[in-house]
Amino acid sequence: MTTNTVTEQVHERDGARPDVLVVEGLVHRFGDLTAVDGVSFRIASGETYGLLGPNGAGKTTTISMVAGLLPAHAGVVTVAGEPMGPSKVDPKRHIGLVPQDLAIYPELSARENLTFFGRLQGLRGKDLAGRIDEVLDLIGLADRAKDATKEFSGGMKRRLNIGIGLLHRPTLLILDEPTVGVDPQSRNAILESVEALSGEGMAVLYTTHYMEEAERLCDRIAIVDSGRIQAEGTRDELIRLTGGVDHIRVVGSGDTDAAAEALRALPAVEQVDADRHSLVLTVHDAPTAVAQIVTGATGAGMSLSDVEITRPNLESVFLHLTGKALRD
Known part of the structure; x- marks a missing residue:
């Protein structure tokens, strides 16, 4: 099973669902190091797609190009039919990015953080207030909405980080190692939240080095190493590569x-x-x-x-x- 063959098969199988993200031949170099080397994949609406590989495999560099934070030295990224790049604005409106590093204000409450970031995303008034309530319920923080986030556990902060990425109802949610360093209870809460998203029609790009997370969450998985996709497919398709x-x-x-x-x-x-x-x-x-x-x-x-x-x-x-x- 080659990567291209599996991609074509999945694209044909999911033809009724439009591709939210199309990545073709991405390359990025840091000096003499080629961090991403010809990466290609697609994600349809309602699909959770995993990039599984060890630290240093090129996962974060890949999603940085997908989100338009880094330029591609070769290749093309298209989000909701629009070409992506660092200078592009419109395609970025379709993306909710949840980075590894926390992007919250510790002195503000959960609700105040969500209000601040919601306004940056163009939400106002009743729409913003209602969406904040929805997100707090989804990430399991409704009962801590008024508490300063400096009092939160690491897992609660990560859940709030995800909530910020969800506020503007993105077409594509990008999660970069969202459970690193969290306790088992918070980790399970994060995974349950992610499971609910694809059911709502959201496309999700999920990077992890935890095998069990990829197996639990992802409709399709790309095995990434040394900047390349070594194989791609459903869990069962990948297992068959070993003889099954x-x-x-x-x-x-x-x-x-x-x-x-x-x-x-x-x-x-x-x-x-x-x-x-x-x-x-x-x-x-x-x-x-x-x-x-x-x-x-x-x-x-x-x-x-x-x-x-x-x-x-x-x-x-x-x-x-x-x-x-x-x-x-």
């Missing part, structure tokens, strides 16, 4: 050799590796196969003490594509 096989390890005592022979005869089992006290089986769809495997092993004279299932994930995909772990 699962592993089941059964541990116990008794006649492991006989159990191994019995399990090799099962249609679901591709391979069995045996040692004195355990068997490791390569299978497709482990949850479906596990009951049959347990029955086969015990029927062949093996007494089981443990059964473990290992399924491939995006960490496996990244390792397969780059030869290194996601957080290296």
Whole structure:
């Protein structure tokens, strides 16, 4: 599966939904370092698209060009049908940008921060007041609306940061590592908020180095490393790059050799590796196969003490594509 092939397939599959963002051949250099090297992707309305890769992979530089904060040395960005660039104003109105660094005033309350930034975005009067109430509910801060944000936890500040980006009802919301350094409760609240956005028709561009976030939130994911998209697709499409096989390890005592022979005869089992006290089986769809495997092993004279299932994930995909772990 090539990146271009998957992109064309998704674009055709989502043809009924217009592309909010089109990125073609983006390149950006810092001196002799090519930080972004030919990146291309599309995001349709109502779709959450993830850029997954380690720190330094080029994710933030990419979204800085998408948002018109950095010039592209090559390539084109189009937002809602309008070409983007540092000097462009109109396409930026379609974007809500939530950067890694907090952009809030600590002496102001949550409501005062939202009021200030809402006015900068052109909102006024009842429309602004009503939208602030909606956003406070969405980010779970309605009960702390009057409190100075200097009293907030790190997670609450990040949720407010997201709320600021949502105020003007953007067509495209860009979230750059929004859960870095937050507590588990706030992290879950952030993820729940993001999940609700695509359901409202908003296109979301989400960068992260947390595999589980990409798997939970994103309709499609681009694996990014060294400034390039190494592969792109749905989670299942990416998993298939590794062969898509699962592993089941059964541990116990008794006649492991006989159990191994019995399990090799099962249609679901591709391979069995045996040692004195355990068997490791390569299978497709482990949850479906596990009951049959347990029955086969015990029927062949093996007494089981443990059964473990290992399924491939995006960490496996990244390792397969780059030869290194996601957080290296």
